[in-house]
Amino acid sequence: MTQTIRRTDRVRASELVGRGWLNTGGQEITLEDLRGKIVILDFWTFCCINCLHVLDEMRPLEEQFSDVLVTVGVHSPKFEHEADPDALAAAVERYEIAHPVLDDPNLVTWQAYSARAWPTLVVVDPEGYIAANLAGEGHVAGLSSLVEELVAEHEAKGTLHRGDGPYVPPEPVSRTLRFPGKAVPVTRPLGGDATTVGHFLVADTGHHRIVELESDLQTVVRSWGGGVADDDGVLASPEKGHRDGDAETARFTEPQGLALLPAEVAQQVGYDVVVADTVNHRLRGIDVATGQVTTLAGNGVQRLIDSERVTQAEGPVVGSLGTVPLEVSLSSPWDVLWSPVTGSVIVAMAGTHQIFSFDPVTGELKVLAGTGLEGLTDGPAEDSWFAQTSGLAADAAGDVWIADSETSSLRVLRVSQDPEAPAVETIVGEGLFDFGFRDGDPAEARLQHPLGVTVLPDSSVLVADTYNGAIRRYRGEHRAADGTTVAAAVSTVARGLKEPSDVLLDSDGTTLLVVETNAHELVRVAIPDEFLTVDEGAWETQRPTTEVAPGEFSLSIGFEAPTGQKLDDRWGDPTQLKISSSPEELILEGAGSAEGLRRTLRLNPSVAEGVLHITARAAACDGAPGEEIPMHAACHLYQQDWGIPVTVRPEGDSALELDLRGIK
Known part of the structure; x- marks a missing residue:
């Protein structure tokens, strides 16, 4: 060797x-x-x-x-x-x-x-x-x-x-549900059975299965995947994996989001439910009448940016990925939603920080929004940045509301005006390292790693504010009964929950249904007449800061290809740096994307502190140094994002070295 x-x-x-x-x-x-x-x-x-x-x-x-x-x-x-x-x-x-x-x-x-x-x-x-x-x-x-x-x-x-x-x-501990992730109400007969209306489909994530619960939220009617349960629906030894087949033989791995297709679409495609099979990096379909589970999209290989695009200093492109969905790589799909406006299933692709769409009829997969870079940037879909999108809901107009967890934000993808060119807008949230528990003006309000979202009939939006253990409500500017204008605001509906990861409106229209993940159950929460008002502060992730000197500043990223691999230089330099800062004025020169893993910046002496946002990428393929890369060699993308808090002082360092892959 x-x-x-x-x-x-x-x-x-x-x-x-x-x-x-x-x-x-x-x-x-x-x-x-x-x-x-x-x-x-x-x-x-x-x-x-x-x-x-x-x-x-x-x-x-x-x-x-x-x-x-x-x-x-x-x-x-x-x-x-x-x-x-x-x-x-x-x-x-x-x-x-x-x-x-x-x-x-x-x-x-x-x-x-x-x-x-x-x-x-x-x-x-x-x-x-x-x-x-x-x-x-x-x-x-x-x-x-x-x-x-x-x-x-x-x-x-x-x-x-x-x-x-x-x-x-x-x-080991036996439970009916184990860390449930998402739930959807059954709003139409499933499998020709009208009694299913009023039931709930639940991603029993920790048991690696999908279950149908009666309206009491306790009784398991049936399940798909996970292995053989006892008469009460309890799994002693849950099984995970990827396998299609009937309800007993099928296997999932940590499924999350669920979407119930319209009856006419379900009849055409032969399945009723789309499942985000998160750790398998796939979308799955369930035909409730037959119990059959099939793979709809994803080849099981985690999606990374195409190495050829990296070598050409390009990011992922918004647009079609073709109509052979089983040949396309996905990355941790976390939630799914049927969109009447686009006529497709919207997918929160958490692993690549993007929004995808999947057409069940044609099989077409699209990147709908997001560059694949992690952060919070609004604007046209092709320029937007997300950070671990984890929850989806549609409003009456068809716009898609998003719980963007790593930026602790509530965002909206405006698809109603132009489904082919949607735009992204942030309603609540500031950035990757800003969070808190604060109500009031949406510009000042703070969440903490939300995972779920739903839209109420009055157009207000509820958020499962997971790490605050709360359900929050955003209501936009509106007119009160007396004709006065009420400003947009964030309020708190409920708190004291154990990592709520999803929230939806119960069938009675007056009660909320919350997926309380760390309590291993679904619970009903009454909507209070008066919402709480909370202000426990806005915080930033507390990491040690790096003192840097103003003026010329050298940044270098260490990378060495592993044994048996070599840099993929067939299309030029296979490495790339993308650099920005918060605030933008911190970097006077040197920001942006360019080839190479070294960059000279010029830092602003008038900015006292900020964050350097750095994304490094390198592409390598199997092969020996000095030899040509075989045509069908396996290629690998190495990528990492850093957010480096800095304070600018004359005695600070004039250089920063980071390791993407450093060997001592």
Whole structure:
């Protein structure tokens, strides 16, 4: 084996310090306890879709090298709610994390390892030295090569210890529902059965299945996927995966959104329900009459930006992806919605920060809005930025309201005026690192990682404000009964909920139905005559700031292709940097997109503080250095977004180095 990944220096790994440990049976772990093992520190936070992707990417690697490799999740929270130990424990259970997790609420270990982005992976060798530092997702192939090299090296030196790691699995708990994600009311007979009207279809996400509940919200009528349940609908050992077939044999993996098709469309296409099968990166269809589950779109490979477009310094293009949906890659579809205006299913494609559409009749998939870059930018669909879109609802005009979770924002995609050229508008929210719990003027109101949204008959919009444990209401400017004009405002309808992830209006029109994820149930909440008014403040994610000097400022991103890969330079420079700032005036020169992983900026001395927004990309394909890339070689895109808080001071640094994929 050609060993191109080698350490060039010997940096001792820092100790693991935090509030406590999960998945260790109550035992604390030190690096000394892990000596002799290859350790991968996974710096993550449970709000982050990229972090969730890494959890799934790592599972085969952990299984393959189970006797020599120990993964340690270092949970370093972005949002205030994520610092709650109970919320973290629920997330570890929900995402079926099978390795030790360090609770690092004050970012002590995060700072010790100079982490700057979620996710970050740090490889520590069996002697306790750092071997690699990797930002973002998609590194598993390179990690596999690196682990094999470290195994060979340290087995030869006698410093590798084989055997079990410190992971202690928790006791399983049986429930009717387990971390339900989304729900939709049954508004028409399903399978020719009129008694289904008034029931609810629920994504029983933690059980990897879809269930039909009676109106009592407790009784399971039937289910699709997950395995065999008992007479009460309880699953003792849920099964996940991807398999089409009847209700018992079909398999899902962490499904989320559900959309009930109109009767005439369902009759034409042969299925009633569209499911966002999130972790399988697919859309699925359910024919309720026969129980059959089929795959509608997605090839099961997580969607990344096409490497050819990256080498040409282009982003993803809004428009059609063709009419062969099973050949198209998707990325963590989180919610789905039938849109009469577009005649298609709208898809919140959380993994690529975009809005897609899917036509059940023709099979056409489209990128409807979003460049694929993570952030909050309004305007024409092709220029807009989203951040982990997670909830969808349509108003009477047909415009699509969006819970954009990572920017803690409520946004709207205006499709009613021109479905072919929609525009994006932010109603509540400020940016990736701004959140809070504040009512009042929408420009000043704050949410915290919302996941669900619905539109009421009076055109007001309800938001499942997930990390605030609340249901919030936005009502635009309107006329009161006495003819006076009432300004637009945000208010609070209910609070004290356990991570509500969806909200909808019950069939009686006077009650709300809330999917209370961490309570493992659906609950009814009465709409109060007078809404609460809350102002607990607006906050920003508290991360250490970097002191930078005004004037000329050098930025460089470290990247080295893994063993067995080489940079894909067939169309020119296969790397790209996109740089912007908040406020915009922070960067006087050097912002924008260009090839290469080095850039010289000029920072404004009159701006005291801000955030540098950096997106780095590099494309590599399987092949040996110095040789041509084979025509059908597998290619890989490495991408990471950073938001670096900075303070501008004369004594600050005049350069910043970040690692997209750095080998020590």
